[in-house]
């Protein structure tokens with residue numbers, strides 16, 4: 001039965017991780033996979049997570065099934081985190097398996113609700129987006145988002161593109177900390193997007209995988225909150241992988257605002273059905289940790305403070321990196337690194353230059369050019385800046 005199988009496309013981010021592990025050079029630098037790292041290259045467990053786990057160990061008496069929707073109290077708490085005061089009365093949230101699982105459930109819901117529809121993705125976007133939607137049977141297309149030659153969001157082109165997308169189609173937006181470019185939309189751009197989408201009947205799908213990593217929990221959710229207030233329908237994919245450091249626990253929340261109570265209830269039924277068909281019921285440990293934290297004022301405050309420390313470490317790393325480039329190149333060409341939000345930036349390097357950095361310097365960058373600034377220890381900033389500057393000096 002397996003004769004007809006061809007070699008599947010390689011996931012460039014996972015493949016890079018394998019190449020880094022196989023590289024014996026002790027001074028290699030891994031700017032690949034999108035996880036937060038401390039100065040020792042370690043992805044730590046938050047202290048508040050360990051405390052919540054301790055409580056759960058004592059308090060829990062069962063590991064029985066949780067149902068296809070998972071823990072709905074968890075989903076309610078997370079919804080408050082996402083939407084704050086902009087909560088709609090016509091919404092449904094279900095627990096799902098990380099940000100990727102939430103996206104896959106939303107993809108299934110879109111197919112069930114609209115059948116033949118296109119999901120519009122920013123160019124560039126996270127490499128997994130198009131494959132997740134395609135796997136569910138959806139078409140994808142792109143709209144312009146970021147110009148890597150000038151390191152800026154292409155706001156005008158994006159707004160013009162939105163004017164041409166057929167009414168009723170789905171437009172994916174990164175809520176904050178855009179992956180891969182780290183360049184977010186200004187409040188004015190969000191206003192303009194909300195106005196166009198509302199006027200043209202486009203359906204926003206906000207991927208919120210990094211709330212709290214950019215400018216703080218509330219500012220990072222400002223865009224999605226605006227859309228929740230101004231549009232009748234909204235889809236949100238939320239991940240707890242990064243902001244709770246729960247990568248391996250596969251914890252996320254799928255949220256739908258649906259215009260009426262009846263539509264919201266139906267959307268919930270269909271999302272639960274999609275989940276049931278994919279994996280039946282989500283794992284419970286990660287959501288129980290998040291729920292324990294968010295239900296306890298002291299733990300919630302500790303979490304906010306730990307998350308803020310993580311965020312500030314990335315802000316400081318970005319500043320350091322920009323300053324080092326300014327000092328070495330004598331130009332402001334790399335200032336966008338400082339202005340970026342979250343872990344990622346997209347230096348304008350060619351595939352050949354990326355390959356050279358890997359071969360000659362042991363510096364690993366994803367093939368689309370994305371770097372994870374959290375993967376660069378401060379003590380290696382000078383090495384990275386030197387390597388890139390020398391490479392650029394060789395350009396004709």
Ligand SMILES: Cc1ncc(COP(=O)(O)O)c(C=O)c1O
Pocket residue numbers: 034097098099100101126174179207209239240241242247251252
């Ligand atoms: C934009 C974006 N969405 C979704 C995800 C998926 O997150 P998770 O690991 O929770 O599945 C990621 C992870 O890198 C991401 O960058």
